[in-house]
Amino acid sequence: MSVAPLTPVLTQGWDHERSWTLDAYGEYAALRSALGQAPDDVIATVKDSGLRGRGGAGFPTGMKWGFIPQDPSQPGGDKPHYLVVNADESEPGTCKDIPLMMASPHVLIEGVAITCHAIRAKKAFIYVRGEVLHVIRRLQAAVEEAYAAGFLGADVFGSGIDVDVVVHAGAGAYICGEETALLDSLEGRRGQPRLRPPFPAVAGLYAAPTVINNVESIASVPCIVENGAEWFASMGTEKSKGMTIYSLSGHVKRPGQYEAPLGITLRELLDLSGGMREGSELKFWTPGGSSTPILTAEHLDVPLDYEGVSGAGSMLGTKALQLFDQTTSVVRCVLRWTEFYKHESCGKCTPCREGTWWLVQTLERLEAGKGTEGDIELLLDQCDNILGRAFCALGDGATSPITSAIEHFRDEFEAGMHTPAWDLFPYEASTAWKGATA
Template sequence: MTDATVSRPGERDVDPVTPVLTKRWLSPNSWTLETYEQLEGYTALRKALQAHPDQIIELVKASGLRGRGGAGFPAGVKWGFMPKENADGRTARPHYLVINADEGEPGTCKDIPLMMADPHSLVEGVIIACYAMRSHFSAIYVRGEALHCIRRLHAAVREAYDAGYLGEDILGSGFDCDVVVHAGAGAYICGEETALLDSLEGKRGQPRLKPPFPAAAGLYACPTTVNNVETIASVPFIVNGGSDWFRRMGSEKSPGPKIYSISGHVERPGQYEAPLGTTLRQLLELAGGMKDGVPLKFWTPGGSSTPLFTAEHLDVPLDFEGAAEAGSMLGTTAVQVFNETVSVPWAVMKWTQFYEHESCGKCTPCREGTFWLAQVLERMVDGNGTEEDIDTLLDVCDNVLGRSFCALGDGAVSPITSGIKYFREEFLALCRKNAGTNADETAGDPALVGAAR
């Protein structure tokens, strides 16, 4: 676990940005209420409760905070979709806030460290967000395998209840709020917000057809907002620091700090906090450079579901606009770094096997497509592929992309299409190797020579 800073992209000789989201991570017993309160903990909540809920929503809108779960949708706008109260000050149906902590994207490891090191920042953010959206209940949906994280969150919620930050009449404000920590069962599909809601309701985790969207009919068919852990944990800092302060970090359209998860062939893998728009070149400097000095070959800007980048993309700004303009997505900023020793077809095959396994099976393009993509890639990597297999892969990808219920199908084809785009020669080399083997076998058998003719 590492917190570090860099200067703003495109600027020189400026002061480094002070850690924000990771400021408490290295403090002794950082996960306890005592430490949290010593370091400005729950001061933002007191400030927020003195304001009108709409003022909090407008503050988050003005800050430009965008969803940190991958889509990058403006958080304040999303909060604003929640129905307003009636003339009597009450809402027709309960409002719910659901926290997506089902971190399962290969290479992503930012939310679990945040909840382990600083769970109260999430809890405080939840209470503020609930107050802004007139919600009195929130569920934090955590990936079931993250047992230590679940225990730490349970402890933080208990501490918050005991201190009067949760429950009835919080800090004498008249606002009530309850939080439940829910453990999932380890299904990648439950990272999709509507599949997560179905799982919370006790159903099989499968994506819903939209519309209706969760803001209109989410958990138990009531208005619901689903936010990522890092998104909500940013809220207390915005309340205390203000929107202008938040916008001084990052880029114009993607403001604020971001936790970049760097793994793979680097000297110091870990979590690095930096302004949005930081480049891989800068991140590699923070991470000590390429491991053992072996040159970079390819990397993912936001996990395995985002199109690959190569060494030519070292200076692409890693914010929502920069990654998209370069042909990929920022995703969850899961930066997986691979050196020249790694086979691209092999890496793509391993990711595709993951998506085949994790497909929920609800829609045909994803269910059938990931199965056949994995079959073809396995055959190619085993040395039994043909050049026609490359066209088959691209054809299947075209039939999956944009045709599945959720983004799992799109994510499954991204490494394949981008891998072939940048490293087609590697895929062809596997086919030529197979063709050469077949030719040698044919040359040694007169019967096969005749058959070949």
Template sequence: MMTLAAEIDKNGTSPEKLLAPVLSAFWDEPESWTLETYRRHEGYEGLRKALAMSPDDLIAYVKDSGLRGRGGAGFPTGMKWQFIPQGDGKPHYLVVNADESEPGTCKDIPLLFANPHSLIEGIVIACYAIRSSHAFIYLRGEVVPVLRRLHEAVREAYEAGYLGTDIMGSGLDLELTVHAGAGAYICGEETALLDSLEGRRGQPRLRPPFPAVAGLYACPTVVNNVESIASVPAILNKGKDWFKSMGSEKSPGFTLYSLSGHVAGPGQYEAPLGVTLRQLLDISGGMRPGHRLKFWTPGGSSTPMFTEEHLDVPLDYEGVGAAGSMLGTKALQCFDETTCVVRAVTRWTEFYAHESCGKCTPCREGTYWLVQLLRDIEAGKGQMSDLDKLNDIADNINGKSFCALGDGAASPIFSSLKYFREEYEQHITGKGCPFDPAKSTVWADDKNAHRGVNA
């Protein structure tokens, strides 16, 4: 595959042409979060067009656009809406999952901070489609500045007639509630989120029944990610064919890629699905000066890690899946050669052990024992048999836990042993981390990096 740099040399085009700013088009404008700024950029025009359609036609339109959920699984958004039974005589609910908590994932919070009205407009469109009169935004409670900004945007929307009764003369009534969670990673799982909204301890539910049949308050419920819903207004305003002109056949459209770690230009890069990490690094300035890529995650810490050999993997659902990982939330965490893989995986696993809700035995017990083994290996107290034991415990968690948290905890174990087993062995035979400044020449030119990278 030709790299972006080669394409620039050949065609004389700017690397920024690869990007597709839609949700992030005016993030850098003064007061980008206000209704006035949003209207100036065709805000609520998508809603106007949606209200001119019937709810069933609107669902079919979103389904035909090919929009897939941006929360990790990539499930078709229109199909999720279609699952809601009609004529059942029950209230229908829309719940927006804004409980962004995974290590490395940082797209929904910046979106809400800079452009909250894109979400609110998307919520009104979605509620019209599924015939809902009450929607909820479940926001991670620690992000207080975002909570305040979201409350202000909701107030503006009510005042302008985009929320409340008879919205834009359509007869649609809609109440929007912003709920701040208490900071539990497990509440990012949709059924645990619903339990939390209902005032109970956030723990995953047994399925079936699925939320589309018995969700919030045992009523039909759609649970969508922030970016999924915020992408809908642009599709209605500019057309499904415009949306499908970007990305790939099975993964159309634009999306936010969160680039972080040892890179020269971390941040949000909005591009069509199918872009590669090599292209994004070309745009952002590459790895930090004097260093090279060692390993990276395509979709946050719960997705199997990739290495330098995967730089040209298309970052869409099919491309990443074929390469052995998951696109997830498109959280591209990049680590250079100064990073100890064992230490990084240990920290991630400590996070999953801490955030396990404890409902199921494989996850509750498995993550605990993974942490014990990893800490021993990192400290130079491990044995070679521990590596097989790690793999065995991860296998007993993967696919056997109540929700996907267990799978996420197992992924870094499997992939790090696959690509960096030798580094694990060096910890055991060398009685400690080979990246320790006292034991390695790796740090000779950059001793302070160890403190920042592995602290």
């Protein structure tokens, strides 16, 4: 399929004057259109579009909405329905939702209102990580604008449909990005993952049927309703449809957000971003944040869609493309990520709580050039004892960069038996940003 390199839809108005205001955004035409349709028809449109969750897992959004029980005789069918937007963007390297909410909060709020109509919910919560106070304030101001204009609240557009939206500030824990831990936090408890089943679609927030979607997933809904499922499906690939926001960071000349069809390659994105910084060569990169297996320069032409990245042995995840050049120590990099996972482990299960601690101890030895014979095998054994045995995906994610790094750069781990990483890869070489532009 021949497509334009960039497809600005969600990002189209980011450079407009005061783009975050209702005056700049418009009159919620997609919401007006959706309220004139039956809820099941809106769900069908989203299903037909092929929209998949943009938070990491890539589960079909319309299908998730369809899991909500509507028949009172079904389990949970007689309870109120809720929508929860996961805006707890905490994955290292992931930085697409925060700029979206800052530049265009109304596209998210309109998407929330449409989704509430589709799943027959009257209440929605936008759960934002607590550290980004500026984002919380901007969202709250946008919600107030929408209420004042009659786009939220009672009897929206005279349709008889009520939609209330609450912006909730989280308490600053990475684990709350896991959807059931987010629900516990939203209910006022310590953020820890829940045992499933029951699944949130049946017993989620307040033990009632709940849909949990990522910011970008919900923000993509208005354009689908306005332009049609076929329009959205005309972008992307056969199984990964639509446009999405790729976040480029690291040793590139122009880091930032690049909205393009799913299936674009890193080589194409690098061309659009000016390439690697002066004197740099791509050494390794993450396709979807630090919890996805790393890839190398050999994978520059892998289609950046769910199937293509999976076929290369990694995951598309949050599309956080962190690029590292030849000055970066792989051992040091995965150690920093692992320190993060150790710190952010909620402590509920032994494999993650204890396993991440032991991973850090072993990696610290190798970074300092004090590794011992068998440390690499020990790392792989520790990862094997965590993978598939942790209570949630945080434990699995902590192992991915380590096992993939050993696969691609085993020689650097072997060098950790005798030479410190800072001797092989001096800090100042990796942080010198010659030729970088804003």
